[in-house]
Structures are given as structure tokens and as C-alpha cells.
Amino acid sequence: MREKQIDKLKDYKYGFTTDIENIRAPKGLNKEVIEFISKAKKEPKWMLDWRMKAFERLKNLKEPNWQKPKYPKIDYQDIYYYSAPKSTSEKPKNIDELDPKLLETYKKLGIPLQEQQRLNGIAVDAVFDSVSVATTFKDKLNEVGVIFCSISEAIQKHPELVKKYIGSVIPLTDHYFATLNSAVFTDGSFVYIPPGVRCPMELSTYFRINASQTGQFERTLIIADKGSYVSYLEGCTAPMRDENQLHAANVELIALDDAEIKYSTVQNWYPGDEDGKGGIYNFVTKRGLCKGINSKISWTQVETGSAITWKYPSCILQGDNSIGEFYSIAITNNHQKADTGTKMIHLGKNTKSKIISKGISAGFSDMTYRGLVDISSKAKNSTNYTQCDSLLMGNKCGAHTVPYIKNKNPESNIAHEATTSKISEEQLHYCQQRGLNPEEAVGLIVNGFCKEVLQQLPMEFAVEAQKLVGISLEGSVG
Amino acid sequence: MLKIKNLKADIDSKSILNNFNLEIKPGEVHAIMGPNGSGKSTLSNILSGKKGYKVSGEVLFENKNLFELETEERAHKGIFLAFQYPLEIPGVNTNIFLKTSLNAIRKANGEKELDAIEFLKLVKLKAKNLKFDEEKLNRQLNVGFSGGEKKKNEILQMSILNPKLSILDETDSGLDIDALKTVAAGVNSLRKNDNSFLIITHYQRLLDYIKPDYVHVLMNGKIIKSGGPELALELENKGYENFN
Numbered sequence: 178m179r180e181k182q183i184d185k186l187k188d189y190k191y192g193f194t195t196d197i198e199n200i201r202a203p204k205g206l207n208k209e210v211i212e213f214i215s216k217a218k219k220e221p222k223w224m225l226d227w228r229m230k231a232f233e234r235l236k237n238l239k240e241p242n243w244q245k246p247k248y249p250k251i252d253y254q255d256i257y258y259y260s261a262p263k264s265t266s267e268k269p270k271n272i273d274e275l276d277p278k279l280l281e282t283y284k285k286l287g288i289p290l291q292e293q294q295r296l297n298g299i300a301v302d303a304v305f306d307s308v309s310v311a312t313t314f315k316d317k318l319n320e321v322g323v324i325f326c327s328i329s330e331a332i333q334k335h336p337e338l339v340k341k342y343i344g345s346v347i348p349l350t351d352h353y354f355a356t357l358n359s360a361v362f363t364d365g366s367f368v369y370i371p372p373g374v375r376c377p378m379e380l381s382t383y384f385r386i387n388a389s390q391t392g393q394f395e396r397t398l399i400i401a402d403k404g405s406y407v408s409y410l411e412g413c414t415a416p417m418r419d420e421n422q423l424h425a426a427n428v429e430l431i432a433l434d435d436a437e438i439k440y441s442t443v444q445n446w447y448p449g450d451e452d453g454k455g456g457i458y459n460f461v462t463k464r465g466l467c468k469g470i471n472s473k474i475s476w477t478q479v480e481t482g483s484a485i486t487w488k489y490p491s492c493i494l495q496g497d498n499s500i501g502e503f504y505s506i507a508i509t510n511n512h513q514k515a516d517t518g519t520k521m522i523h524l525g526k527n528t529k530s531k532i533i534s535k536g537i538s539a540g541f542s543d544m545t546y547r548g549l550v551d552i553s554s555k556a557k558n559s560t561n562y563t564q565c566d567s568l569l570m571g572n573k574c575g576a577h578t579v580p581y582i583k584n585k586n587p588e589s590n591i592a593h594e595a596t597t598s599k600i601s602e603e604q605l606h607y608c609q610q611r612g613l614n615p616e617e618a619v620g621l622i623v624n625g626f627c628k629e630v631l632q633q634l635p636m637e638f639a640v641e642a643q644k645l646v647g648i649s650l651e652g653s654v655g
Numbered sequence: 656m657l658k659i660k661n662l663k664a665d666i667d668s669k670s671i672l673n674n675f676n677l678e679i680k681p682g683e684v685h686a687i688m689g690p691n692g693s694g695k696s697t698l699s700n701i702l703s704g705k706k707g708y709k710v711s712g713e714v715l716f717e718n719k720n721l722f723e724l725e726t727e728e729r730a731h732k733g734i735f736l737a738f739q740y741p742l743e744i745p746g747v748n749t750n751i752f753l754k755t756s757l758n759a760i761r762k763a764n765g766e767k768e769l770d771a772i773e774f775l776k777l778v779k780l781k782a783k784n785l786k787f788d789e790e791k792l793n794r795q796l797n798v799g800f801s802g803g804e805k806k807k808n809e810i811l812q813m814s815i816l817n818p819k820l821s822i823l824d825e826t827d828s829g830l831d832i833d834a835l836k837t838v839a840a841g842v843n844s845l846r847k848n849d850n851s852f853l854i855i856t857h858y859q860r861l862l863d864y865i866k867p868d869y870v871h872v873l874m875n876g877k878i879i880k881s882g883g884p885e886l887a888l889e890l891e892n893k894g895y896e897n898f899n
Contacts, residue, residue, distance in 0.1 A: 602706070607742040609726035610703050610735075611756035611812065612763065621755060625746025625795070 191445065195281075201391075202259035208232065211360055214259045218329045218363075221336060231349050231359035240353045245545045245577065246485045246514035248458060251423060257391040258361045262305060300325055302366045302382045304395060314378065323376055323407075324369040328396050331367035338369055342400055346429040346466045346493070354425040355462040358394045362427065365395035370405035370436070379635050381410040392423040399429070401436035403469065408439040408635055421449075421484060426461045434469030434496065439477070441634055442490075443642055446482035453512025453541075456484025463490035467499035467525075475502040476519065477633040479642045481649040484513060489547065491520035494528035494556070501530040504630040506642075508623075508649045509542030509574070518548035518579075523556035523589070532563040535627045538574035539653035545577040552589045559589040567597040568626050570619070570653050620647030656681050656851050657702075657820055662712035664694075664701055664876075671697040673876040675712070679820070684852040686862055688887060689873035690895040695855045696739060698873075699824040702853075703736040704729050716820070731763035733819030737809035737826050743797040749808070750792045753778060757815055781814045785841050802829040810841045817845070822853045827861040839864030859891040872898065 202213040211232055215225040240251075262276060300314035302325065318325050324335060332339050347355050366382040384395060401407055424446065430438050440463075449456025459482070465474035476490040486509075492501025503519035521530035530550065538544040550561045567576035578595050600622055608618035624631065624643055631639055631646075662675040672694045679685050689695050701708055704726030714721040716732060724732065744752065758768040769777065782789050787807050797805050806826055813821050823842070827835055842852065842865050854865065862870070862884060870886040871878045874895070880886065890898060 601742075604742050604744060606703070606705050606726060607738065608744075608756075610730055610738075611752070611816075612727050612730040612759035613755065614725075614727050614759075617755070617759065621747055621752070622744055625744055628746040 191447070199260050199262060201257050201261075204257055205254040206256070206258065206357075206361070210258050214361060214363060217259065217261070218332070220329075220332055223336075223340065224332055227344070227349070228360050231356050234350050235353070235356045235360055238350075238353045238356055244487055244516045246487065246516055246543065248421070248485055251458075253357075256423065258394065259363055260391045300378050300380050302327060302380075304364050304366070304382060304384045317377070321374050321377060322371040323374060324367065325380055326367055328362070328365045328367045328398060331398070335367070335369070338400065339367070339398065342429065342431055343396075343398055344429075346431060346464045347427050347462055351462065354460045355427055358396060358425050358427040358462070361392075362394045362396035365397045365426070366399075366411075367397070368399040368407060368409060370401045370407045372403040372405060374402075374405045376405070376407040379408050379410060381412070383412050392425065394424075395426045397426070397428040399438055399440070400431045401433065401438045401472075403433045404435040405433075406437045406439075408441070410441040410443070410635060410638055412443045412445070420455060421458055422456075423458045423460065424483075426463075428461070428463040428490075430463075430465035430474055432465065432467050432469060432472035432474050432496075432499075435471045436469060437473040437475075438465065439475045440465070440490070441638065442476075442478040442480070443634075443638060443645065444478065444480045444482050444486070445645060448482045448511070448513050449484040451511050453484070456513070457482065459483035459486045459488065461488040463488060464493065465491065465501070466493045467496050467501060467528075469499070470496040470525070471498045472496050473500040473502075475500075475504070475633070477504040477630065478506070478517075479630070479634070479645065480505070480507040480515060480517060481645050483515075486513075486515040486517055489518050489520055489549075491522070492530065493522045493524065494530065494559075495524045496528075497525040498527045499525055500528070503530075503532045503534070503548075504633045505534045506537070506627045506630045506646065507535070507544060507546075508537045508646065509539070509544050510649055510653055511540040511542060513540075513542045514544075515542075516545040516547055518546045520549040521551070521561055522549075523552040523559045523561070523586075526555070526557045526559070528556055528559045530559075530561045532561070532565075533629050534563075534565045535568070535630055536566070536576055537568045537570070537623055537626070537650070538576050539570035539650055541573050543575040543577075545579060547579045547581075549581040549583070550591055550593075551581075551583045552586050552591065554585040556586050557588050559586065561591045563591075563593045565593075565595040566626070567595075568623065569597065569599045570650070616647070616651055619650055619653065623647070623650060656717060657853075658713070658715040660713040660715075662701070662714060663710065664697055665709040666697070666707060668709075671708075671876055672701070675877055677871065677878065679851050679853060681819075681851055682846075682848040683869065684846065684854065684865065684867045685869045685871065686854045686856060686867040686887065687871050687873050687878075688856055688859075688890055690857070693873045694876045695873060696824060699736055699739075699822050699853075699855060702729075702734065702822055727759070728763075731760055735813050735816055735818035735821045737806075737813055737821065737823045739824040739826075739828070741797050741805040741809050743795075743800075745795055745798055747796045748792075749794055749796045750775070750778065752796045753792075753812060753815060756812070760816060778811075778815060781811055784844065785811050785814065786837050787811050803831065803834045806830055807834065807838060807841075810838050814841055814845060817850075819849065820851050820853065821845070822855065824855050825857065826854075827856055827858065835861065836864060859887040862887045874898075 202210045211228050302312045432438050446457035474492050480486050494501050501521050507515045509515050534546050536544045546565050552559050565578050605618050657679040659677040664672040754774045872880045
């Protein structure tokens with residue numbers, strides 16, 4: 178039978194760089210650099226003090242090393258912690274004043290920022306390297322009292338909210354990468370939904386690392402006040418470079434009484450080349466606090482990019498009757514590695530959590546689901562349901578499931594289901610006999626495998642995510 | 656339409672088909688009957704392009720060397736296999752699978768792809784003709800389908816794709832008499848001057864409803880006798896063992 182040549186790997190579509198003049202802080206991690214960042218952002222003193230506290234604390238912390246994917250030692254003095262397009266040093270008054278090169282970059286990424294081409298019904302905050310360059314639909318959101326802006330702007334304009342909530346879910350002293358972020362975070366998004374308001378549109382942040390040898394340390398803070406609702410989506414891409422770049426973000430969510438936050442991520446950082454050279458280290462801390470009664474936080478993630486993905490979007494179910502959900506698709510191909518999952522900490526009574534994790538590994542990659550379900554003695558009548566499914570393609574990849582289950586309450590209930598399967602030759606043959614080529618067949622089968630999670634994504638992104646799932650696995654059959 | 660000359664097929668150095676010859680002309684219905692292990696399923700696997708066999712000889716489909724075509728390219732050219740054991744694909748909606756399949760084939764032939772509305776109209780009509788429960792089309796492909804439903808689903812796909820050569824691999828096994836009649840009616844409605852069928856079966860009973868033009872007896876990897884429909888009756892009376 179004739180051997181068909183299948184392109185080993187489709188070029189990473191977002192791998193271009195934008196040639197743009199930058200302002201950078203000097204390389205390295207020290208007090209001066211932190212002062213530089215704080216000054217560049219025109220921050221008040223309390224913010225700088227907070228950063229310094231984190232920096233002091235960092236000196237006594239060590240990087241965690243219990244994760245499955247190991248990586249070469251990171252030289253923290255060899256990273257630029259702040260890089261901003263020169264043209265944004267004087268913040269443009271409106272989007273049309275933005276550097277055309279930046280507009281072009283986002284257009285190429287499929288994120289039009291200009292007035293006439295804006296995505297229908299989605300407000301976007303665009304973060305380029307270390308700064309937020311534009312936020313769309315601000316006026317419309319203002320009308321209902323929703324605050325959606327960069328965290329830098331929020332620190333200046335809404336200090337009382339930032340002061341109250343920053344570090345309230347991820348403490349300053351949490352762990353190495355979270356504390357590093359607290360010291361050097363550059364930009365990110367801030368959202369506040371006032372009591373009783375249902376946010377009239379999807380909010381979205383689009384992160385882009387452009388400059389080389391630069392780390393991205395963004396910080397996102399979302400507060401849903403009593404009885405409010407918001408759906409938020411983040412997307413990420415980076416150019417192809419043969420170096421590894423560090424992305425250590427912190428995301429904190431706070432849901433008060435009867436509030437709901439739905440947080441979706443489509444992570445497509447550059448994964449490195451076929452041989453595992455280059456790519457992003459995606460070491461992110463995401464945590465949501467269901468502070469109020471009847472509150473709900475739902476994480477949905479589609480993780481297809483990065484050389485190493487290491488993250489556990491978590492929920493602390495403090496309020497009685499609160500609900501935490503985690504829906505995840507993680508795909509690793511070639512030499513990518515992922516160690517991801519969630520933590521559901523049940524503190525309040527009648528709290529519920531649900532975990533649906535779909536891991537797909539292909540090529541030489543390695544995937545670990547790691548998750549904690551912890552039901553405290555006070556969390557009476559609480560339940561967790563966990564379902565972890567792994568799909569393997571080929572025989573050179575790995576899939577591991579590491580659940581940690583702690584139930585200190587006899588009236589509470591935990592259920593865990595796990596499956597591991599392979600795409601069978603027979604399934605592929607069946608699809609091909611119906612006219613699909615091998616890659617289309619794999620795309621179809623894998624999308625079927627991920628369906629429960631894809632359904633959780635906002636409509637506008639579900640289609641894109643579906644395509645991404647197919648593209649990420651290109652070259653993995655044949 | 657299909658010309659098979661001196662086909663030899665081995666799997667794991669075990670000979671399955673040997674010196675196999677067959678010619679099917681447009682509009683003809685051929686039945687291949689044979690006992691277990693005679694090579695029936697190997698034949699359908701090889702014609703559809705399943706990997707894992709060592710083959711030699713010649714198979715021409717519309718004068719094209721079939722061995723130079725990938726599985727999906729054979730499907731694009733109009734070869735359809737109704738599987739003996741249709742596969743389950745969890746999470747994939749049956750309608751979506753059907754539409755993806757139809758459009759992949761249309762696209763490969765330079766035809767316009769059908770949109771959702773055009774497709775649903777087509778599938779509704781075909782499902783009705785086959786007495787196929789429409790509600791099942793919104794379920795995951797073959798998941799939780801009974802044996803009979805799976806087989807009917809194959810015939811439904813066949814009627815939507817409208818292939819030039821349909822290979823039915825033991826489609827009758829596991830069907831009750833009503834389902835058998837429906838399936839046969841479905842096949843008969845597709846019979847045209849330029850459509851051909853290769854029906855692989857153990858039993859004569861399907862041939863009561865689908866009248867073949869030719870019947871071939873397959874034993875030990877080759878056709879030992881060919882004839883008209885009466886051959887199937889003779890086989891039914893004598894049994895395979897006494898047939899030689």
C-alpha cells in the first residue's frame with residue numbers, strides 16, 4: 178500500500194513576532210527592577226510595599242519539585258521582568274490611536290480591537306508582553322457599573338477594591354511561583370461586577386508574549402459581588418523561539434453570596450518544536466474563592482500549548498451551598514508535558530464539586546492528571562464527582578492519574594471514575610472508509626472524547642477550540 | 656467496475672486468500688457465500704483498504720489500481736463497506752458523523768458541500784424509507800444501538816452516500832426477519848444500472864429478498880464454484896461440507 182506523506186507538524190499559526198520598539202527593565206530579579214515596574218505603572222506606595230514584602234518572602238522560598246515534568250534550572254537573573262511597547266508609554270486615549278503594528282498583531286491573532294471590527298458581544302482586554310494595550314467596550318460596560326480594565330489601571334482608579342481582594346485567595350506567601358508573581362506582576366485584567374448585575378457580554382483577555390528572554394507575569398482579579406454573574410475567557414499565544422520562556426500568572430476569583438463566575442481558558446502558548454526545543458513554561462496559579470453562600474465558580478480549560486503546563490485551577494468552597502466545577506481538556510503532543518488538574522476544598526455545608534478531566538497524549542508526550550478533593554469536617558452533606566478520562570495515541574506517550582482524596586466528614590460523599598483508552602485502528606478504519614482522512618478521523622474521535630468539556634465553553638469559542646483540538650494533534654497519526 | 660485477478664492475501668504469514676478472481680460489472684449484484692474462515696471478511700477488509708495484510712495480484716476499480724489508493728480515497732471514488740461489526744464512536748453525534756462523511760466525499764469529488772438544512776432534509780427522507788428511528792440520529796454513533804440498529808445504520812449511510820460499489824459484509828447476521836426485509840428493501844431501492852453490490856453472507860435467506868445476478872462459493876481462500884441464484888439454494892440444501 179502506498180505510504181502517504183503527512184506533514185509532521187503544522188506550523189504553529191501564531192509563531193510570528195512583531196517588530197516593535199520596547200522599553201525594558203534591566204535584566205534580573207532585584208529591588209531596583211521591582212521599583213522600576215512599580216514606577217512604570219505609576220503605582221501607589223502600598224502596592225510597591227506589597228511587592229517588596231513578596232520579594233522578601235521569596236528569598237526564603239524554594240521552587241516546588243514534586244511535579245512529574247522536570248525542567249532545567251531557571252536562571253531568574255537572566256530574565257527580563259518588564260517589557261512594554263514604546264508606543265504605549267503614553268497611554269493612547271482610544272484604540273484608534275494605538276500603534277498600527279499592535280493593531281495588526283491582534284488582527285493576525287484573530288482579535289480585532291478596532292471599533293468597526295470588534296467581536297460581536299465580547300469585550301476584550303489585550304495584554305502585550307507586560308502591558309495592557311487596549312480594552313474594548315468600556316463605555317457600554319460602565320453603563321451597568323461593570324469595571325473591566327487592566328489591573329494597573331484598577332490599582333490607580335479602584336485602590337479600595339484591589340487592596341481588599343488582591344492576595345485574599347492566593348496569599349503572598351503561597352508558593353514560589355505565586356510569590357514571584359506577587360513581586361513582579363506586570364499587567365493583567367481586573368473585573369468587578371456590582372451586586373445583582375448580570376454582565377451583559379463575555380469578557381475576554383488576550384495574552385501575547387512577544388519579546389524574547391522575557392517572562393510574562395500577569396495578574397488577574399475578578400470579583401463578582403452579591404447576586405452577580407460573569408463569564409470570562411482568556412486566550413494566550415506566543416512566537417516560536419528556541420528558548421524556553423516562563424509564564425507565571427496568578428488568577429484570583431472571588432464570588433460573594435449568590436454570585437457566579439465562569440472562567441474559561443484556551444491556552445495555546447508556543448509548545449516548542451517537534452524535538453522539544455523551545456516553548457513556554459506555563460506555571461500558573463489559579464484559585465477561586467466561593468466566599469458567599471450559594472456562590473458558584475466554574476473553571477473550563479482547553480490546554481493545548483506550552484512545553485510544560487503545570488497548573489491546578491482550584492475552588493475553595495467556603496460559603497454554604499456553594500458549587501465548584503472544573504472542566505478540562507489537556508492535549509500533549511511531540512515532547513510536551515503537562516501536570517494539571519484541580520483542587521476542590523470543601524469548607525461550607527452542602528457544598529458540591531464536579532471535576533471532568535479529559536487528557537489526550539500523543540507522540541512522546543507525557544500527561545498527568547493530579548487533583549485534590551478535600552472535604553473538611555464541617556462540610557456536612559457535601560459531594561464531589563470526579564471523572565478522569567485519558568486517551569492515548571501511539572505507544573510512546575504516557576498518561577497518569579493521581580487523585581488525592583480526603584474526606585473528614587462521614588455525611589459527605591466522593592465519587593471517582595477514571596478510564597484510559599486508545600484510539601483503535603478499527604475506529605480509524607471505519608472513519609476512513611466513510612471518506613475522512615486520518616487527521617480528520619482523529620479530530621472527530623477526539624472531539625467526541627472531549628465533548629462534555631467543549632460544551633461548557635461559550636459558543637463563540639467552542640468552534641475555535643474544536644479546531645484547535647484537531648490542529649494540536651496533527652502529525653500524530655500516519 | 657471491479658476486476659480482481661490472482662489476488663493473494665496473507666496475514667502474519669498465514670495465507671487467507673489465494674488465486675482469487677472476480678469481476679463485477681456495473682449494475683450487477685454478486686453474492687459470495689462461504690463457511691467460517693473461508694476468507695470472506697478478509698476480502699471486504701482488503702477491498703476497503705484495511706492495513707495489516709500482505710497482498711499481491713491485481714485489483715482494479717474503474718480501471719484504477721486499488722492498491723495505490725488510501726482507504727478514504729477509495730471511499731471518495733465510490734466504494735462503500737457496510738461493516739460486519741459497525742464501530743462505536745463515543746461523543747460523536749450520528750448526524751454529524753454522517754454529514755462529515757458525506758461532505759468529505761462530495762468535496763473530494765468537487766461537489767458542493769451540503770449545509771445543515773440540506774443535509775437534514777436528505778437524512779430525514781432516507782431514514783423514513785428505512786424505518787430508522789430519527790431520534791437515534793441525535794445519539795452518539797452506534798453507542799447503545801442494538802445489533803439490528805447498527806446494521807440499519809450502515810444501510811442508512813449507504814443510501815445517503817449513494818456509492819458505486821457497495822460491499823455488504825454479513826449485513827444479515829443478527830437481523831430479525833422484519834429488519835432483514837427492511838434492509839433488503841433499502842438495498843433494492845438503490846439498485847441501478849450503474850450501481851453494483853457485493854453481498855457477503857453465510858446464509859441463503861438474504862438472497863430471498865435481494866436477488867443476486869451471480870452467486871460464488873468461497874472456500875479456503877478461492878472461489879470454487881460460480882452460478883446463478885439457484886446455486887445458493889443448492890448450497891443451502893447440501894451444506895458447505897458436502898458441497899465439494
